[in-house]
Amino acid sequence: MKEPNPxxxxxxxxxxxxxxxxxxxxxxxxxxxxxxxxxxxxGWKSIKGTSQFDWARQTGGTPSGYTGPSGAYQGEYYLxxxxxxxxxxxxxxxxxxxxxxxxxSGMTFHYHMHGRQMGTLAVETFDGAAWSAAWRINGxxxxxxxxxxxxxxxxxxxxxxxxxxxxxxxxxxxxxxMAIDQVxxxxxxxxxxxxxxxxxxxxGNNIHYADGDVGIGTNSPTADLSILGxxxxxxxxxxxxxxxSTRVIGAETRFAEELRVGDSLRIGNExxxxxxxQSDTALTxxxxxxxxxxxAIAYTDGDLLSVETGAEKSALVVNRTGNVGVGAADPKAKxxxxxxxxxxxxxxxxEGKAGTLRYNAAxxxxxxxxxxxxxxxxxxxxxxxxxxxxxxxxxxGATGAQGPQGKPGSNPPSTITQCRICFRETEGSSQCQGTxxxxxxxxxxxxxxxxxxxxxxxxxxxxxxxxxxxxxxECK
Numbered sequence: 323m324k325e326p327n328p329x330x331x332x333x334x335x336x337x338x339x340x341x342x343x344x345x346x347x348x349x350x351x352x353x354x355x356x357x358x359x360x361x362x363x364x365g366w367k368s369i370k371g372t373s374q375f376d377w378a379r380q381t382g383g384t385p386s387g388y389t390g391p392s393g394a395y396q397g398e399y400y401l402x403x404x405x406x407x408x409x410x411x412x413x414x415x416x417x418x419x420x421x422x423x424x425x426x427s428g429m430t431f432h433y434h435m436h437g438r439q440m441g442t443l444a445v446e447t448f449d450g451a452a453w454s455a456a457w458r459i460n461g462x463x464x465x466x467x468x469x470x471x472x473x474x475x476x477x478x479x480x481x482x483x484x485x486x487x488x489x490x491x492x493x494x495x496x497x498x499x500m501a502i503d504q505v506x507x508x509x510x511x512x513x514x515x516x517x518x519x520x521x522x523x524x525x526g527n528n529i530h531y532a533d534g535d536v537g538i539g540t541n542s543p544t545a546d547l548s549i550l551g552x553x554x555x556x557x558x559x560x561x562x563x564x565x566x567s568t569r570v571i572g573a574e575t576r577f578a579e580e581l582r583v584g585d586s587l588r589i590g591n592e593x594x595x596x597x598x599x600q601s602d603t604a605l606t607x608x609x610x611x612x613x614x615x616x617x618a619i620a621y622t623d624g625d626l627l628s629v630e631t632g633a634e635k636s637a638l639v640v641n642r643t644g645n646v647g648v649g650a651a652d653p654k655a656k657x658x659x660x661x662x663x664x665x666x667x668x669x670x671x672x673e674g675k676a677g678t679l680r681y682n683a684a685x686x687x688x689x690x691x692x693x694x695x696x697x698x699x700x701x702x703x704x705x706x707x708x709x710x711x712x713x714x715x716x717x718x719g720a721t722g723a724q725g726p727q728g729k730p731g732s733n734p735p736s737t738i739t740q741c742r743i744c745f746r747e748t749e750g751s752s753q754c755q756g757t758x759x760x761x762x763x764x765x766x767x768x769x770x771x772x773x774x775x776x777x778x779x780x781x782x783x784x785x786x787x788x789x790x791x792x793x794x795x796e797c798k
Contacts, residue, residue: 352427352510359399359503365420366505369487373415375404377490380501382619383467383558383574389437390499392467392580393556396432398619400503403490405439410492412441417502418487424509426483431505432471436464441493443500445476448485456486461493467558468580469652470625471503553588555624557581563589563607563615572603573617581605581622582643588621671696741797 357364359379368376381398384390386406394400403415426447433443444458457476464472486507490500530537537543539550559575570589577599581587585596587607594607623642631637636651647653649660665688668680676693689696 352508353424354506354508355422356504356506358397359394359401360397363401363417367418367420369416369418371414371416373403373413373490373492374407374409375415377401377403377415377417377488377502382556382560384499384501386496386499389439389497390467391434391436391464391469391471391501392558392576393619395434395471395503396554398556400434400501402499402501403492405437405441405492405498406496410439410441410496410498411494413492415490416487417490419485419507421484422507422509425481426486426507426509427479428475428477428508429486429506430473430475432473432503433459434464434469434471434501434503435459435462436467436469437493437497437499438462439493439495439497440500441498442489442491443502444489444491446487446489447478447481447483448487449482450484453487465652466579467576468555470628473630549626553586553593553621553623555622557620557622560617561589561615561620562617563611565612565614566610568597568606568608568610570605570607570620572605575620576602577605578602585622585642589615589618741795744794744796 357366362379368378370376378401379399380390380402381394381400383392384402384404386404389405390402391400401417405413429445435443440460440462442458442460445456446453447456448454456478457474464470488502492498530540530543535543535546535548537548537550540548542548557575557577557580560573561575562571562573563569570587578601581596581599583596583598587594587596589611590613592611592613594609594611597606597608599605625639625641626644627638627640628636629638636647636649639647639651639653641647641653645653645656645658647658647660650658665679665681667683668675668678668691671678671691671694673693675691678691680689680691680696681687682689682696687698689698691697
């Protein structure tokens with residue numbers, strides 16, 4: 323457990339302040355009018371239009387499932403447009419700024435549009451006579467509750483703009499809660515300062531310059547640019563923790579979706595490291611808190627660095643776990659590249675470069691340094707492939723030489739080829755009569771020279787005496 327750094331503020335907000343400074347300072351007569359919605363609408367006015375609901379302040383997630391952010395971009399509160407209870411489709415609600423004395427030259431804000439039934443968010447300007455469209459975006463723009471908010475800057479210089487309003491148009495169903503936060507309006511114009519003027523100064527917004535190094539969230543930068551995470555991203559739901567116990571219990575939380583093991587977690591004024599996540603509503607931290615926390619809001623880090631193209635497509639991201647995404651808005655590995663990777667040649671291979679990859683252009687092969695030499699990694703031999711189809715019959719080959727004479731074979735075994743049944747009269751006379759239906763016993767077929775059967779007397783006429791016969795089976 324560690325105490326939160328008092329210098330910490332949202333990195334996104336700090337970058338928003340720093341990056342314009344890298345190019346030019348704010349015009350001398352320009353003024354910024356920021357509203358964070360932490361304690362109200364800051365002079366802005368919510369107008370229902372055809373909507374059943376106004377733009378409303380919210381902390382944590384929105385009441386509906388599968389839509390809305392998990393928390394504010396900065397602090398605890400943001401504004402959102404409710405799309406449940408029949409407030410769809412095409413229902414319109416406005417959030418209108420106060421009138422400014424000087425012309426509006428630009429604005430920045432952050433928006434979150436998660437939900438498969440998302441509608442349209444637009445910005446309109448008022449010149450004193452009529453409203454005109456300045457920007458719009460339609461449909462789902464964020465894939466999950468915890469997706470990072472998107473920052474939008476609109477340049478309004480050269481126009482006559484006295485007021486600005488957000489126009490929210492609901493989509494096709496309740497999964498369309500759009501949200502906005504951290505709105506800054508710039509008024510007034512002035513020429514840029516002389517080129518020779520230094521753009522650097524110590525900032526009261528946690529951007530620090532020291533001996534050529536820039537720190538965001540730290541006043542002791544150790545590199546050209548040092549960034550310290552800010553623990554400003556609000557988690558969904560509320561948590562409870564007991565003094566002396568490392569277990570944290572949540573209510574309507576999404577720990578498994580919004581956190582990973584190793585993430586920083588702030589509860590109250592204490593900072594912990596997530597040691598294990600048991601479910602969406604239970605986790606353990608690395609140290610026990612010193613005081614009880616009941617129905618508390620928990621915070622974690624947002625992305626450390628986000629660079630987008632002019633079309634608001636992610637170009638480079640360093641997330642809170644240190645994963646780097648090139649063209650990947652939510653990197654899942656230490657390096658996640660949405661596209662091809664070109665690897666050049668490298669000559670040195672020593673212990674300090676073990677594991678380094680290179681492309682050997684001469685051999686047209688990938689190689690890896692094993693700590694002493696470049697080698698090519700080959701996988702194990704694969705299993706034998708399936709048998710191919712039978713080929714066509716080949717031409718008859720030439721007759722071979724006659725082989726040696728074989729040894730004389732043994733005589734084949736005797737084989738029975740013919741059989742016949744014989745019988746003879748052994749006793750009696752020509753007077754023997756009667757139906758001869760009696761049978762003798764069986765004679766074996768294996769015996770090629772069987773003997774006669776036992777004599778058999780035919781006495782079927784019951785007159786005693788009778789004829790006497792014998793039978794036998796002869797085979798050859």
